Amino acid sequence: MQTLTHSALNAGQVRWPEHMARALELAALVLHAAPNPRVGCVLVAGAATPMDEPIAEGWHRGAGLPHAEPEALAAAGDHAKGATAFVTLEPCCHTGKTGPCSSVLIAAGVAQVVIASRDPNPKVSGGGIAALESAGIPVFFLSDLEPAARRLNRGFYSRLERGRPFVRCKLAMSLDGRTGLANGESKWITGPAARADVQLLRAQCDAVLTGIETVLADDPALTVREDSLPLTAEARQHTANSLAQQPLRVVLDSRSRLYPRSKIVTGEGRCVAYGIEANQGIEPEAGELFERRSCPRNADSGRVELASVLDSLALQDECNELLVEAGATLSGAFIEAGLVDELIVYIAPKLLGSDARPLLGFAGLTQMSEAWQLSIESVTQIETDLRVVLTPTA
Numbered sequence: 001m002q003t004l005t006h007s008a009l010n011a012g013q014v015r016w017p018e019h020m021a022r023a024l025e026l027a028a029l030v031l032h033a034a035p036n037p038r039v040g041c042v043l044v045a046g047a048a049t050p051m052d053e054p055i056a057e058g059w060h061r062g063a064g065l066p067h068a069e070p071e072a073l074a075a076a077g078d079h080a081k082g083a084t085a086f087v088t089l090e091p092c093c094h095t096g097k098t099g100p101c102s103s104v105l106i107a108a109g110v111a112q113v114v115i116a117s118r119d120p121n122p123k124v125s126g127g128g129i130a131a132l133e134s135a136g137i138p139v140f141f142l143s144d145l146e147p148a149a150r151r152l153n154r155g156f157y158s159r160l161e162r163g164r165p166f167v168r169c170k171l172a173m174s175l176d177g178r179t180g181l182a183n184g185e186s187k188w189i190t191g192p193a194a195r196a197d198v199q200l201l202r203a204q205c206d207a208v209l210t211g212i213e214t215v216l217a218d219d220p221a222l223t224v225r226e227d228s229l230p231l232t233a234e235a236r237q238h239t240a241n242s243l244a245q246q247p248l249r250v251v252l253d254s255r256s257r258l259y260p261r262s263k264i265v266t267g268e269g270r271c272v273a274y275g276i277e278a279n280q281g282i283e284p285e286a287g288e289l290f291e292r293r294s295c296p297r298n299a300d301s302g303r304v305e306l307a308s309v310l311d312s313l314a315l316q317d318e319c320n321e322l323l324v325e326a327g328a329t330l331s332g333a334f335i336e337a338g339l340v341d342e343l344i345v346y347i348a349p350k351l352l353g354s355d356a357r358p359l360l361g362f363a364g365l366t367q368m369s370e371a372w373q374l375s376i377e378s379v380t381q382i383e384t385d386l387r388v389v390l391t392p393t394a
Contacts, residue, residue, distance in 0.1 A: 001129050001139045015052050019044055019086045020116050020145050026059040026068070027088050027152055029235070031242035033062050034206040035318030037119075037153040039089045041068035043075075046082025046111055055079050062241035067092065069101040073108045081109035088149050090119040093127040102131040114140045117149035120160040155206070155320030158341070164310035165322040167339055169331055170201060171359055172346040178356035179328065184217070186357075189348045193383040198325075199228045201344065203239075205323040207248040207313060210264070211330040212257050221263040222249050222325065248272060248317055252330065254303040256292070265290050274304050274312070306337050328361035335372060336362050340392065343374060347386040 006017055019042050026040030033039075043056040056079070058071025066074075069091055073080045091101035091113065105113060113132055118141070119125060129139045150157055155166040172190050173179050180186030188195065202208055203224045210222060223246050231239065246269030251258055253273045258265065265271045274295045293312060295304040313319040324334055334340050345359075365371060374390040381387075 001133065001141055003141045003143050006142075006144045012052075016086070016114055016140075016142060017145065019054065019084075020088070020114065020142055022054070022057070023068075023086045023088050024116065024145070024148055024152060026057055029059055029238040030061060031200075031203045031239045032155075032206060032321065033060050033242070034155075034320045035159075036060060036063050036067075037089055037156040037320075039068040039087065041072040041088075042086040043072050043080055043110075044084045044086065045079070046084070055083060059238075061238075062244070064098070065241060067098055067101050070098075070104045073104060076108075082111045085110045085113045087113060088116045088152065090115050090117065090124060090126075091128040091132065092119065092121075092124050093131045094123040100128075100131070102128045105132065106135045106137065110137060112138045112140065114142060116142050116145040117153075120157055122160075153320075154341075159314045159318065159320050164307070164314050164339075165206070165319045166341050167310070167322050167324060167334065168201065168205065168342045168344060169324040169326075169334055169340045170198060170344045170346075171331060172198075172348070173359045174348055174350040174352045174356070176351050176353070176356075177359050178352035179359055180357040181352060182355040182357065184357075189350065190346045190385045191348070191383050193230070194346045194348075194385040194387065196228050196230045197382055197387060198346070199225055200230060201323055202247055202325075203229060203243060205247055205321040206319045207250050207317065207321075208323045208325055209250040209252065209309075210324075210326045212251060212253040212255075213329070214325075214327050215251055215253075215258060215262055215264055219263050220325075221267045223247075223267045223269065245269065247323075248313075248319065250274070250309070250313065250322075252304050252306075252309065254297075260290065272317075274309050276304060301333065303333075306334060306339055310339065328358055330361075332360040332362035335360065338392070342377075343390040343392075345388045345390065346382075347388060349384060 023040035023042045027038040030038050039060045041058045042054050045053050045055050056072045056076035058068045060068045093100045093102045132139050158166040208222045226243050249264050249271040251273045253275045256275045258273045270289045272291050274293050276297045295308050298305045373393040375393050377389040377391055379388050
């Protein structure tokens, strides 16, 4: 495999970043393809047709469905012979629910393959590249586009490289950092557009996690309401397979207080509750889609060990991306434990006063040097509210 930077491209390769950027756009059309990665593919003409022009496109629509490469090859037909394939991720070389993409590319007679990232899956991990090169098909790696390709599949990389999902924590607050009035009233701090944006966050994740106190207080469903998603008709069509299955709903329930008829249990899709010394397995009263799992106790908090929950979700559920939607205590615990990879805060232009409920539940800082440091990645206005995306600093 030859690694190329943009500055090292020759005259015949000058449009390669453009074609790969389009492949990344195609991959991003799908909200999620868990447990698989999002992948896009663009085929560019060979000698039989005008050179350096795209002839077909494809993207992986969801687990169990054809991958991006065979989708593009099917669209190209006989024109695939001699073409250059631009693929956002190293083609797979193993048989899972579908066959190996490296074999399909070889059979189609493509002239060369350009990738933007290597596959961290040990079942692939260089094997796809080796299979192509053994068949006489050169492989090129556009290293300048690797950060964008990895970001697109940061949950997939997190699960395979760190053994846990990529964790996003969603919070909503007033301008003075409050989440609800002293009497508990909190509906609604943010406006309809911001709440619709949260629906999109849920749809992009494999699992949504909350705590038992939130369930007992609010009885939330935590499902994706498809009619509330801020998507165009075209985007809905592209993401149809992503929306066919609800995210896994996860409840941290240390003392097994979750009522089997709660909305979070009875809603469409699966629900898992983690407790300490819980009776593991399916609970007949709640149905086959509800499962209780036991988890070690955290010595300091006395509640379930958060890192163990993440390990379990990665191993048992192949969860790539997890969204935490919880109260001040649990959200604060995730942050204190260093388990939040991205913090998404919706800020409403409202003031709730000093007796209102705080955003997070951790305390005890005595020096400014102990403050949790964050980097602002983006600030977006959503009608009357702001969405701030932050990441922890090292």
